[in-house]
Amino acid sequence: MSTRGGTLQAPAEVRTEPSGQAGPARLRLVVYILALGTFLMGTTEFVVAGLLPEIAGDLGVSVARTGLMITVFAVGMIIGAPLMAMLTLRLPKRLTLMLALAVFAVGHVIVALSSDFTVLLAARFLTAIATGAFWAVANVAAANAAGPAASSRALGLVGAGAMLANVVGVPVGAFAGQLIGWRGPFWALAALSAAAIVLIARTVAHDGPAQQTVSVRSELTALRSGRVWLVLAACATTTGGVLAAYSYIAPLLTDRSGIASGIVPLVLVGFGLGALAGSLVGGRLGDRRPHTVTIVAAAGATLLLLAISLLAGYAVPTIILVTLLGFFGLGANPVLMALAVRFAKQAPVLASALTVSAFNLGTAIGSGIAGHTLDSSLGTTGPAIVGTVIAALTLIPTILIALLQRRCTAAAA
Template sequence: MTAGQLTSRPAPVAPARLPFVVYVLAVGTFLMLTTEFVVAGLLPEIAGDLGVGVGRAGLLITVFAVGMIVGAPAMALLTRRVPRRVTLMAALAVFAAGHVVVALGSSFPLLLGARFVTAWATGAFWAVASVVATRAAGPAASSRALGLVGAGGMLANVVGVPLGAFAGQLSGWRGPFWALAALALAAIPLIARHVRREQEDQQPVPLRTELAAVRSRRLWLVLAACATTTGGVLSVYSYVSPLLTDRAGIAAGLVPLVLVGFGAGSLVGTVVGGRLGDAHPHATTVVVAAVTTLVLLALCLLSGRAVPAVALVGLLGLVGLSANPVLSALAVRSAGVAPTLGVAMSVSAYNLGTAVGSGTAGATLGTGLGAVGPVVVGTAVAALTLVPTTALALAGRRRSPGPALSPARAPG
């Protein structure tokens, strides 16, 4: 850190209340995460209506994840000279159009294409919303702001996805897609009104400078932690149903209640993790990784007992993803003059970790490990998170203490 990067002003004090725009952005992420996972609860209806197998209909989930992996950084580069407010509004408009296509479409390839394009819009919204939230809240409350934005996504698992599945059973599977399109259009004027000019960049940064900024070693350590933390938790979450029914002996009708408990825990954990991360970012990421690994190890050992298994799944929801807003804030800071591209890469890392982790976990179901196989995989992947988070913590301790830095000026 050079002397020129420090300011003579005292470290900023976190505001008592976050700006209203952060809550508006949280509504947007609620819509984005609802559409990512609501398909899981509608697969039988979609498959029956389109005349495809349930396994093939599941490609609607896979193609969305792939679209998020490649779309988030691609859109960050394509929209780098576009005002952030315009990008957010355009992303919501494309999101709404994609859902209208799905709601009207009868061709399965057309639906796959619409989901892929919608995922690009989702990646663009998520990346830009993260940067706008950190700018609006200021460096002293950036993790708290991202915790609230992330909580909108977690609320999707608690409210959005179950409501979408229930509505799909009552009105047909196309109904939730119409609702999401309408809600996205209703959010556009809120973005237009509450995202202000001071949350924009002062001037565009040359592309070569942005690409140089994301070569930061610290950023790639953050990205590794993003991939392993979500990979570890969601590889277990993806296959928690057979674990609870086949291993713990829980009735299938009770599994949704356990999943709601996981989602509620994730919602609380994301908000609390964001608050802790502003004051102690590196300690938060290391402790969360360690505790998550211990919870998963305990689940490996106690998954045959119903009460401990249910309690541990709820605890996994509370702890497992609580460092995500801190990691997103670190991605913004570590990317220096390319904050949007940095957080877009973190979105890709989250989705890549989820895809690889859940894919590996699914392959273990046919082995001798059976239903406990995904938990074994999740434990190993979660333990790997300790490597990059510890390296980041040690690098942070070697830095000389000084006043807080603005996310856009933080060194890589």
């Protein structure tokens, strides 16, 4: 794997450490800086949910319409990640990351200053495109910096930045918005992203001459790999299944489990902590046994969602199950991203971007289907049942990937 030329060439199979070798090497500082960037991205994506009443009241629009700020952001992520990956393909990765953060900061300044709802939606879409570009390139930059033996661990840390946003960034942003006004968190995110530009400039290495030979045509070769499409399918179903249930977990907790509304944020923090731990553990284990991690995570998420559907009437078991769902449901995400980059060979940027789109597409479809079940006979357990079915589908691509990899390894031997 080239760590300077911008081309990610992963080995055909995952190698374990020799028995006498010391533990895994410490990750480079740049990986932690990139994780800080995804922390900002994750915070802006979800903090709006905690500020909807304040934004709606200030702008004089309904809460339901204000929710379009979340929808528009998701659409921007789906479109923006692969589109910007292609448009910035020949740019050095460091410059792309800095430009993405700059646009991210400008988008937040526009939101903080504007009182026109249409302008706010446009700014959110612009911010989402910048987020998609940053996320796609950050994954490749982190994997390059870590090397082939620790790429999943590096991607796990980068992904953990977004998970930490759910635990720290979103609650703090919502609390600050209630104290100083909803525009305050957007000013803070703009300032922090500006500071992150300086850190990126000092830590991300220059791309070498190999970057100049990269073309859109070579990147599109990633679409010819059947294994890449299987990974993308797994990305969509694993996230779609988990977030189908998580998006509507509050009514299930209050209406079925009998949990007080004031306790619900603590349960959500538990989910976030579980997701953070799962991302770190999954990334560390994924460098050695990627297929085991993805299959076990899919099976675990399916069983947990089924258990939530059946035990939703009991408060304590449901709280424990929701926390474990965060661990198993999102723990394999960095491994899936690493596999996509590995299978894409000479097209790592597009593969990374497509995983970002797949995660968001799965979330949009899963939560959309789950929302319609609330008014059905299934009631508040409907989203968890929908999530169980979607998560179970993840077993199909993950098992197929493992079988294909075993066949390729046997053929090479």
